[in-house]
Amino acid sequence: MTTTPIAGKATAVAARATDLSKVYGQGETQVVALDRVSVDFRQAEFTAIMGPSGSGKSTLMHCVAGLDNFSSGSVRIGDTELGSLKDKQLTKLRRDKIGFIFQAFNLLPTLTALENITLPMDIAGRKADKQWLENVITMVGLSDRLGHRPSELSGGQQQRVAVARALASRPEIIFGDEPTGNLDSRSGAEVLGFLRNSVRELGQTVVMVTHDPVAAAYADRVIFLADGRVVDEVYAPTADSVLDRMPRSSGGSPRTPEFDAKGRTS
Numbered sequence: 620m621t622t623t624p625i626a627g628k629a630t631a632v633a634a635r636a637t638d639l640s641k642v643y644g645q646g647e648t649q650v651v652a653l654d655r656v657s658v659d660f661r662q663a664e665f666t667a668i669m670g671p672s673g674s675g676k677s678t679l680m681h682c683v684a685g686l687d688n689f690s691s692g693s694v695r696i697g698d699t700e701l702g703s704l705k706d707k708q709l710t711k712l713r714r715d716k717i718g719f720i721f722q723a724f725n726l727l728p729t730l731t732a733l734e735n736i737t738l739p740m741d742i743a744g745r746k747a748d749k750q751w752l753e754n755v756i757t758m759v760g761l762s763d764r765l766g767h768r769p770s771e772l773s774g775g776q777q778q779r780v781a782v783a784r785a786l787a788s789r790p791e792i793i794f795g796d797e798p799t800g801n802l803d804s805r806s807g808a809e810v811l812g813f814l815r816n817s818v819r820e821l822g823q824t825v826v827m828v829t830h831d832p833v834a835a836a837y838a839d840r841v842i843f844l845a846d847g848r849v850v851d852e853v854y855a856p857t858a859d860s861v862l863d864r865m866p867r868s869s870g871g872s873p874r875t876p877e878f879d880a881k882g883r884t885s
Contacts, residue, residue: 631662633791633824634660634695634826635659635660635693635695636656636682637693637694637695638655638657639653639679639692639693639694641675641690641847652678652847653682654847654848656844656847656849660792661824662822663822663823664818665815665825665827666826666842667834667838667840667841668827668841668844669829669832669843669844670845671845674847675844675848676828677796677828678847679844680794680796680828683696685701685704685709686713696712696717699712699716714739715743715790716790716791716792717790717792717794718785718786718793718794719793719796720795720798721781721795722797723801724778724781725781726769727769728770731765731768732761732765732767732768732772732776735780735781735784736756736780736783737752738784739787740787747787751789755783755786755787758813758820759779759782760809761776773806774802775802778802778806778810779809781798782798786817791824792826794826795825795827796827796828798827799829799834811834818839833858835858836858839855840853840854840856841856841864851864
């Protein structure tokens with residue numbers, strides 16, 4: 620397993636899972652979704668999580684992001700232990716320290732692009748840092764679309780709004796669950812480029828679940844899960860190097876039904 624970080628990368632940890640397990644059901648119906656997973660997500664680093672269907676990749680992200688409970692082990696966001704938090708405290712942590720980007724955009728149709736971007740801060744009663752917000756909006760290319768509602772935007776533009784919303788509050792870490800899954804290849808590449816730039820230029824930390832080796836190649840690091848365990852890891856990935864690693868992590872061949880020749884899910 621490759622374990623040496625990229626030279627010059629920050630070593631501080633934005634999120635950490637230690638011996639993390641998630642079990643559904645009991646007895647004969649019991650399913651172990653995560654099996655004592657330990658993994659760090661370092662600050663100012665872009666990590667992709669990959670694995671075959673049922674490997675536990677989305678469960679890992681949801682548990683680390685505080686969206687799902689875990690059965691045993693530990694999760695920390697910065698210095699905060701999630702297992703010790705009550706519901707209201709967990710809600711506040713997600714609102715203040717975590718950004719989310721989902722496959723389905725999750726924009727409110729009655730709000731403009733700008734109102735959708737600032738909505739989490741408005742709900743929290745916080746004012747946006749105007750300079751930071753301007754930088755984010757410029758980076759994702761939305762300056763001339765701020766007054767448009769979601770129905771007036773393309774899918775790629777809607778996902779840009781979702782990316783800007785996740786970045787606007789300067790969270791400690793951003794989680795993306797298949798953020799390009801509903802986009803064409805060009806729009807997907809733009810969104811991935813924005814995430815990549817947010818890490819390089821803004822010092823953001825990004826963790827993304829994806830099936831797509833081409834998408835994973837935008838990351839600094841890819842971790843591979845199989846049967847609820849981390850089984851491999853690669854730094855400075857390319858689409859080809861991800862495909863080469865996948866047989867060892869999923870037990871298949873590079874052209875299993877999970878992926879086609881261009882890395883798209885089939």
